Amino acid sequence: MTQKLVIIGAGMASGRVIEHLAALDPAAYDITLFNAEPRGNYNRIMLSPVLSGEKTYDDIVTHDDAFYAEHAITCRFGETVTRIDRTRKIVHGAKGDVPYDKLLIATGSAPFIIPVDGRDLEGVITYRDLDDTNAMIAAARPGRKAVVIGGGLLGLEAAAGLAERGMDVTVVHLMGHLMERQLDEAAGYLLRRDLEKRGITVLTGASTTAILGANRVEGVLLADDTALEADLVVMAVGIRPETRLANDAGLEVVRGIAVNAQMQSLSDPDVFAVGECVEFDGHLFGLVAPLYDQAKVVAHGLLDRPDAFTVRDTATKLKVTGCDLFSAGDFADGPGREDIVFRDPARGVYKRLVIEGDRLVGAVMYGDTADGNWFFGLIRDGTEIDEMRETLIFGPAFQGGASADPLSAVAALPPEAEICGCNGVCKSTIVQAIDGGAADLGAVRAATKASASCGTCTGLVEQLLQVTLGDDYAAPAAQPVCGCTGLTHEDVRRLIKAQELKSQPAVWQELGWSTPNGCHVCRPAINFYLLADWPVEYRDDPQSRFVNERKHANIQKDGTFSVVPRMWGGITNAAELRAIADAAEKYDVPTVKVTGGQRIDLLGVKGEDLPHIWADLNRAGLVSGHAYSKGLRTVKTCVGTDHCRFGTQDSTGLGIKLEQILWGSWTPHKVKLAVSGCPRNCAEATCKDVGIVCVDSGYQVGVAGAAGMDLKETERLADVATEAEAIEMTVAFIQLYRENAKYLDRPYKWVAKVGLDWVKNHVVADADNRRALVARFEVSQTVYRKDPWAEHAADAPRFAPLADLTLEAAE
Amino acid sequence: MSWLDIGHIDDIPLRGARLVRTRLGCVGLFRTAEAEVFATSNACPHKGGPLSEGIVHGRKVTCPLHNWVFSLETGEAMGADEGRIATYPVRLDVAGRILIDADALGKRSAA
Ligand code: SRM
Ligand SMILES: Cc1cc2nc3c(=O)[nH]c(=O)nc-3n(C[C@H](O)[C@H](O)[C@H](O)COP(=O)(O)OP(=O)(O)OC[C@H]3O[C@@H](n4cnc5c(N)ncnc54)[C@H](O)[C@@H]3O)c2cc1C
Ligand code: SF4
Ligand code: FES
Numbered sequence: 076m077t078q079k080l081v082i083i084g085a086g087m088a089s090g091r092v093i094e095h096l097a098a099l100d101p102a103a104y105d106i107t108l109f110n111a112e113p114r115g116n117y118n119r120i121m122l123s124p125v126l127s128g129e130k131t132y133d134d135i136v137t138h139d140d141a142f143y144a145e146h147a148i149t150c151r152f153g154e155t156v157t158r159i160d161r162t163r164k165i166v167h168g169a170k171g172d173v174p175y176d177k178l179l180i181a182t183g184s185a186p187f188i189i190p191v192d193g194r195d196l197e198g199v200i201t202y203r204d205l206d207d208t209n210a211m212i213a214a215a216r217p218g219r220k221a222v223v224i225g226g227g228l229l230g231l232e233a234a235a236g237l238a239e240r241g242m243d244v245t246v247v248h249l250m251g252h253l254m255e256r257q258l259d260e261a262a263g264y265l266l267r268r269d270l271e272k273r274g275i276t277v278l279t280g281a282s283t284t285a286i287l288g289a290n291r292v293e294g295v296l297l298a299d300d301t302a303l304e305a306d307l308v309v310m311a312v313g314i315r316p317e318t319r320l321a322n323d324a325g326l327e328v329v330r331g332i333a334v335n336a337q338m339q340s341l342s343d344p345d346v347f348a349v350g351e352c353v354e355f356d357g358h359l360f361g362l363v364a365p366l367y368d369q370a371k372v373v374a375h376g377l378l379d380r381p382d383a384f385t386v387r388d389t390a391t392k393l394k395v396t397g398c399d400l401f402s403a404g405d406f407a408d409g410p411g412r413e414d415i416v417f418r419d420p421a422r423g424v425y426k427r428l429v430i431e432g433d434r435l436v437g438a439v440m441y442g443d444t445a446d447g448n449w450f451f452g453l454i455r456d457g458t459e460i461d462e463m464r465e466t467l468i469f470g471p472a473f474q475g476g477a478s479a480d481p482l483s484a485v486a487a488l489p490p491e492a493e494i495c496g497c498n499g500v501c502k503s504t505i506v507q508a509i510d511g512g513a514a515d516l517g518a519v520r521a522a523t524k525a526s527a528s529c530g531t532c533t534g535l536v537e538q539l540l541q542v543t544l545g546d547d548y549a550a551p552a553a554q555p556v557c558g559c560t561g562l563t564h565e566d567v568r569r570l571i572k573a574q575e576l577k578s579q580p581a582v583w584q585e586l587g588w589s590t591p592n593g594c595h596v597c598r599p600a601i602n603f604y605l606l607a608d609w610p611v612e613y614r615d616d617p618q619s620r621f622v623n624e625r626k627h628a629n630i631q632k633d634g635t636f637s638v639v640p641r642m643w644g645g646i647t648n649a650a651e652l653r654a655i656a657d658a659a660e661k662y663d664v665p666t667v668k669v670t671g672g673q674r675i676d677l678l679g680v681k682g683e684d685l686p687h688i689w690a691d692l693n694r695a696g697l698v699s700g701h702a703y704s705k706g707l708r709t710v711k712t713c714v715g716t717d718h719c720r721f722g723t724q725d726s727t728g729l730g731i732k733l734e735q736i737l738w739g740s741w742t743p744h745k746v747k748l749a750v751s752g753c754p755r756n757c758a759e760a761t762c763k764d765v766g767i768v769c770v771d772s773g774y775q776v777g778v779a780g781a782a783g784m785d786l787k788e789t790e791r792l793a794d795v796a797t798e799a800e801a802i803e804m805t806v807a808f809i810q811l812y813r814e815n816a817k818y819l820d821r822p823y824k825w826v827a828k829v830g831l832d833w834v835k836n837h838v839v840a841d842a843d844n845r846r847a848l849v850a851r852f853e854v855s856q857t858v859y860r861k862d863p864w865a866e867h868a869a870d871a872p873r874f875a876p877l878a879d880l881t882l883e884a885a886e
Numbered sequence: 887m888s889w890l891d892i893g894h895i896d897d898i899p900l901r902g903a904r905l906v907r908t909r910l911g912c913v914g915l916f917r918t919a920e921a922e923v924f925a926t927s928n929a930c931p932h933k934g935g936p937l938s939e940g941i942v943h944g945r946k947v948t949c950p951l952h953n954w955v956f957s958l959e960t961g962e963a964m965g966a967d968e969g970r971i972a973t974y975p976v977r978l979d980v981a982g983r984i985l986i987d988a989d990a991l992g993k994r995s996a997a
Binding site: 414633 | 899901907920988
């Protein structure tokens with residue numbers, strides 16, 4: 076006997092159910108198909124090619140009128156179902172009722188709309204169906220401005236499509252990087268770079284507070300008060316299961332309609348649900364692969380054939396030409412996991428595999444996703460990968476056989492493979508050079524130019540040397556920064572400038588880091604290089620700093636901190652001393668000590684008290700002394716002409732001026748200065764990083780002294796007549812040091828490497844260059860010459876524990 | 887297990903850490919990725935360094951006092967150093983709230 080099946084929603088999932096029924100037992104059901112959209116089943120995921128103009132609606136229709144006619148399906152398109160009456164087994168449509176024996180709910184999802192003012196303005200569109208797509212196409216005019224809110228899969232496909240139609244597109248994304256649910260930071264960086272290449276502006280960490288406009292949309296306002304102009308706003312911030320009908324009908328709904336493994340409602344065995352509207356075992360669904368599995372189970376269930384749905388991993392791709400990404404499985408959370416990372420900066424390739432035990436559990440890839448499905452298969456099938464661990468990341472081409480050796484990847488490259496992109500040198504040319512006697516990197520560079528420009532292929536060339544020469548190859552002695560890279564500090568600094576790398580993910584990717592995000596050795600160095608080279612563009616990353624620079628205080632062996640306020644040039648007064656005394660009492664400071672740097676140290680302050688003691692000291696006009704930083708520490712002075720019978724110049728005044736110009740700047744290592752008023756040198760200026768000795772005829776500026784682990788007298792940089800010149804020489808020297816030295820080299824070590832003559836050429840002989848150095852220092856100081864205590868005093872909650880469970884009742 | 891809500895993931899900076907104070911000493915919560923957090927004891931087995939003040943990289947943290955490196959997943963010291971920190975079950979719910987297993991916190995020995 077033919078039963079009545081009513082289906083609500085003609086989407087991707089129900090379309091599959093109908094196909095299975097038609098194939099298995101076409102006579103079993105008399106089907107009525109409702110759809111709120113005024114059309115039948117089409118391939119929703121291909122809306123993006125329709126938006127960009129690569130396809131038309133006709134191309135993406137999956138079931139046409141002929142199909143429905145052939146299978147005698149009653150189509151109620153353009154008709155919304157308003158109510159389900161489960162007692163009487165009737166579905167109420169807008170244009171009339173239909174009785175059912177079995178009901179299938181396939182209502183999909185509704186786009187999530189963020190509750191901000193202006194969300195209902197004309198020109199604000201979500202991205203879900205053909206009507207949305209057509210509305211976007213109608214609004215898209217070359218040169219007009221579109222803002223897409225949401226940097227996930229849908230938002231980015233919308234952005235790319237609108238850009239393709241000539242619009243000026245900005246993507247506003249709340250999280251730190253694009254597609255954060257599918258991609259890690261490195262892949263997110265590459266994706267952003269590719270989108271920016273197409274002229275799309277990407278704002279991350281950006282929160283929308285309002286949509287602006289009188290009658291129709293005119294702009295978008297962000298939390299940091301940035302206002303973006305917009306003729307069109309696309310909201311693509313997420314979806315939620317469309318469950319209103321099921322709710323009203325009293326079916327069990329958690330986030331989606333709750334179903335068992337047969338896709339039957341937990342509340343009513345005659346009601347099935349399929350697609351994005353369901354929730355199974357705590358899972359929601361947003362991609363088609365699992366929906367197709369569900370559709371098969373539903374068809375079997377309707378025909379009383381046993382079957383059960385199980386949740387499987389899904390893989391994601393982005394349908395934007397030129398943005399080749401792949402993400403599968405689980406690359407977050409969970410103990411006992413290990414990463415394998417591969418980067419090929421020249422080709423913009425990044426691959427990361429996440430391994431747990433002897434299985435692959437997740438994969439993220441960008442740039443070259445050819446092996447994506449192979450990895451996906453390993454994840455899905457839980458294949459043991461121990462045997463191929465070493466070469467796994469190179470893909471299936473390198474598996475099997477006896478060549479389980481990482482170098483085999485290089486060995487297997489074809490002779491015409493390009494190794495050095497800058498100079499167009501291929502593998503065979505380099506191998507010939509090596510065979511012809513070039514036995515080290517320098518010789519290969521000289522013979523072929525390979526790796527002689529940007530240097531990013533240095534690693535590959537070295538591997539070729541290793542492969543070609545075997546045991547005869549002696550690895551170069553230059554010390555890499557750390558285990559994350561083969562490059563030296565000097566190479567990294569050079570490449571950051573040459574390739575204009577302006578973020579840490581850019582450095583990790585373009586320079587081929589072997590770890591996901593560096594280590595405690597390289598991160599502080601890279602953070603410094605970036606802020607020194609791009610003071611305006613780069614934003615300092617506190618998480619890449621050693622605790623002292625993050626907490627703006629020196630950590631003590633018992634976990635407390637020391638607080639040292641600045642005393643400009645060693646000068647203080649009664650009010651400051653009183654404030655220090657008050658703070659010492661108020662915060663129970665166990666030790667108050669006069670330091671070797673002419674100021675006062677409050678030792679033993681509790682971490683959570685820091686912002687409070689800073690606020691108190693700030694009120695008395697005291698600021699951070701940076702006693703903890705790789706930056707300017709102290710400028711020691713002597714009493715000079717003001718009081719001393721031998722003083723020749725105002726040493727105290729010059730010291731204060733220098734400290735006020737230089738404070739707050741970050742340097743490769745700490746920097747200490749001193750100014751003495753005469754050659755008796757009471758400020759010990761001749762053992763400082765920069766030490767100035769005043770004489771009758773002017774100022775002797777010495778540099779590169781040391782009095783710590785090494786002891787060394789300063790060398791004379793220049794003798795100058797005026798205070799202004801002394802200041803200019805000092806600032807230029809420090810900027811040259813900031814721009815060129817290796818992280819953690821004090822000036823004396825750096826000068827020993829580059830030579831005092833080189834320094835003199837840049838700072839003394841070339842006046843234009845000197846002024847340019849000073850100008851660059853000033854640009855940097857517009858960002859960094861400020862008191863970190865004042866900035867962070869307001870941040871007190873961050874210094875306190877996240878939670879205090881000592882107050883909980885005892886277990 | 888009894889899951890206790892102790893805060894939101896965004897209260898911890900990316901590649902940073904925050905403390906949870908308990909009757910038996912402090913527990914460090916480490917945020918290693920946008921949506922990944924680990925909980926371990928805060929005291930370094932070497933000389934008691936406060937691990938939550940260390941640099942977080944990959945799924946590891948480096949002690950701020952003498953640079954021992956610990957896996958946040960297993961608690962084992964890496965490389966040549968020998969030692970172990972306690973790890974505690976912690977998870978994130980869909981809204982980004984951090985849930986920690988109060989039973990596991992209660993069971994550890996007062997070290
Ligand atoms: C407080 C102070 C000692 C004192 O009680 O006087 C001090 C204390 C520390 N010094 Fe110093 N140095 C202090 C003046 C000096 C001086 C003398 C000077 O500045 O006139 C020197 C020799 C000059 C020099 O800088 O080379 C000095 C050479 C060092 C060194 C060796 C640096 C070198 O390149 O050789 C270190 C280690 C380092 O920086 O890597 C160091 C490191 C340290 C640290 C930060 C160790 C650490 O990393 O925890 C100490 C912090 C103690 C704490 O818990 O607060 N301290 N230290 C002095 C603070 C001066 C200030 O007001 O800022
Ligand atoms: C632009 C875009 C790109 C995508 N790209 C991909 C991709 O690349 N890969 C991938 O796997 N997935 C992709 N998806 C997701 C995929 O399209 C969905 O997972 C899939 O369409 C869900 O199928 P469904 O049948 O559950 O719901 P839908 O396909 O949304 O169908 C539900 C239908 O029910 C109708 N309906 C709802 N309520 C009622 C009612 N009360 N009465 C009558 N009818 C009703 C709706 O009008 C709708 O037509 C994309 C989605 C979009 C929007
Ligand atoms: S000399 Fe400096 S680093 Fe050494 S113990 Fe004294 S304060 Fe600490
Ligand atoms: S206390 Fe942690 S390494 Fe010494």
